[in-house]
Amino acid sequence: MKMSYRLLWLPVLLLMFFSRGVSRVAMAQRVADDTVQISLLTCAPGAEIYEAYGHTALRVNSLARPDDDYAYNFGWFSFSEPHFAWRFILGKTAYTMAQQSFPLFVTDYASQGRRVTEQRLALTPQEALRVRRGLLDTLAVAGYEERAYRQGNFGAWYTRKARWRYHYSFLYDNCTTRAVRTITDAIKAEGGHLEWPSLQGSAQQLTQRAMLHDYTAASPWGDFGQNLMLAAETDKIYTALEMAQLSFLPYYALDYFDKALVCRADGSRRPLVAETVEIPMIAPTVELPTPSPITPVVAAVVLLAVAIVLTWQERRRRWVRLAFAFDLLTMTLRGLVGCLLLILVLWSLHPGVHHNWLLLIMSPLPLVGIAVKCVLRRRGCDYYNYLPAVAALLLLAAIVAGVQRVPTPIIFVACTLLVRAYQPYALSRKV
Numbered sequence: 001m002k003m004s005y006r007l008l009w010l011p012v013l014l015l016m017f018f019s020r021g022v023s024r025v026a027m028a029q030r031v032a033d034d035t036v037q038i039s040l041l042t043c044a045p046g047a048e049i050y051e052a053y054g055h056t057a058l059r060v061n062s063l064a065r066p067d068d069d070y071a072y073n074f075g076w077f078s079f080s081e082p083h084f085a086w087r088f089i090l091g092k093t094a095y096t097m098a099q100q101s102f103p104l105f106v107t108d109y110a111s112q113g114r115r116v117t118e119q120r121l122a123l124t125p126q127e128a129l130r131v132r133r134g135l136l137d138t139l140a141v142a143g144y145e146e147r148a149y150r151q152g153n154f155g156a157w158y159t160r161k162a163r164w165r166y167h168y169s170f171l172y173d174n175c176t177t178r179a180v181r182t183i184t185d186a187i188k189a190e191g192g193h194l195e196w197p198s199l200q201g202s203a204q205q206l207t208q209r210a211m212l213h214d215y216t217a218a219s220p221w222g223d224f225g226q227n228l229m230l231a232a233e234t235d236k237i238y239t240a241l242e243m244a245q246l247s248f249l250p251y252y253a254l255d256y257f258d259k260a261l262v263c264r265a266d267g268s269r270r271p272l273v274a275e276t277v278e279i280p281m282i283a284p285t286v287e288l289p290t291p292s293p294i295t296p297v298v299a300a301v302v303l304l305a306v307a308i309v310l311t312w313q314e315r316r317r318r319w320v321r322l323a324f325a326f327d328l329l330t331m332t333l334r335g336l337v338g339c340l341l342l343i344l345v346l347w348s349l350h351p352g353v354h355h356n357w358l359l360l361i362m363s364p365l366p367l368v369g370i371a372v373k374c375v376l377r378r379r380g381c382d383y384y385n386y387l388p389a390v391a392a393l394l395l396l397a398a399i400v401a402g403v404q405r406v407p408t409p410i411i412f413v414a415c416t417l418l419v420r421a422y423q424p425y426a427l428s429r430k431v
Helices: 002-007 009-033 084-089 102-111 125-139 175-189 208-216 220-229 240-245 250-259 296-313 317-347 365-379 383-400 408-420 423-428
Strands: 036-043 055-062 069-076 094-101 116-121 144-150 156-162 192-195 261-264 269-271 273-279
Touching: 036 125, 036 175, 036 250, 055 102, 055 125, 055 175, 055 250, 069 102, 069 175, 084 317, 094 102, 094 125, 102 116, 102 156, 116 250, 125 156, 125 175, 175 192, 175 250, 208 220, 220 296, 220 317, 250 273, 296 317, 296 408, 317 365, 317 408, 383 408
Parallel strands: none
Antiparallel strands: 036 055, 036 116, 055 069, 069 094, 094 156, 116 273, 144 156, 192 261, 261 269
């Protein structure tokens, strides 16, 4: 009787053992199905001005489901929005996030001849899943708009654009900083942290202006225009470690990731990047336009030379009209540039443009001064030139003191104003 009682437990035990085995297999299968590869995508600069700094996105690739392969792009905007150019100048830049089928994303860049570098990250399954879950939750905050593209035998590719917007800040909150923050937050949430490299040593010092110059050096006029708008805030000196945490430029983030380490609470460390691959391009590499031989430096030197000749010869009556026309031209140019700088300083939401010492010599005042100059011209001497000369001296003093770095052509412009301040003495001399 006892034997038969014990035998009753045998099917129960077998059922429990079998169910545990099935659950483990199911769990293993679920983990395998959920295994994803996270990559940082760095896109090369393009020919358009808004493409000059490159682009950053994240790739989330399900290893078990090839069709579940998407690029997440935090730099999505549309030129079709009302008053886009004016809003961009004022810093009212409303960007959003988009999820794109990875083949669609990479085909777009490869067809433009823009190289895409993929850094496959050595994240744990938990860290990778946290990244994917965070991106999907962010995309779905306010819903999204979906568009499907049919690609023959390749099935459908999708673009899903989020309906929410964020204020795009080029220096502190952009496509690169958001991608980097997504990775660092996921690692931190799993009990780890990133150890950033110093690249060229701990003594390396960087400024945002110098970092931006690396991208625009090949275009002298573009670089000059950029430096006109950047104010003293961008000349703050950071260490390489600090700039790693503030990384806002795609290729700087690529370099930082390449040498970063993931540190765990147990003291273990591993490289953040497991593998780096270059995605093949469909079109030839983008070739930037050949710079004009007339660079801003050349133009500024010519301006100074003309000012010296006119100021010296203005005592001769036939040179007076030429000198007057020269002054009107330079005052008009300085006034128009000054209007733009004043708008940026007073009303723009862009960071890094609000304490611009160039307003000393580039302001709307010369436009008003044109009328004053026309009145003073009848007296034979233009004492109005003293005020720009004083402003030029103040600017040069600020440059020497290291308050703000300015493009080299501006130094020649300041010297031009000082030369023209000699005009009253030139006119008073007898021939």
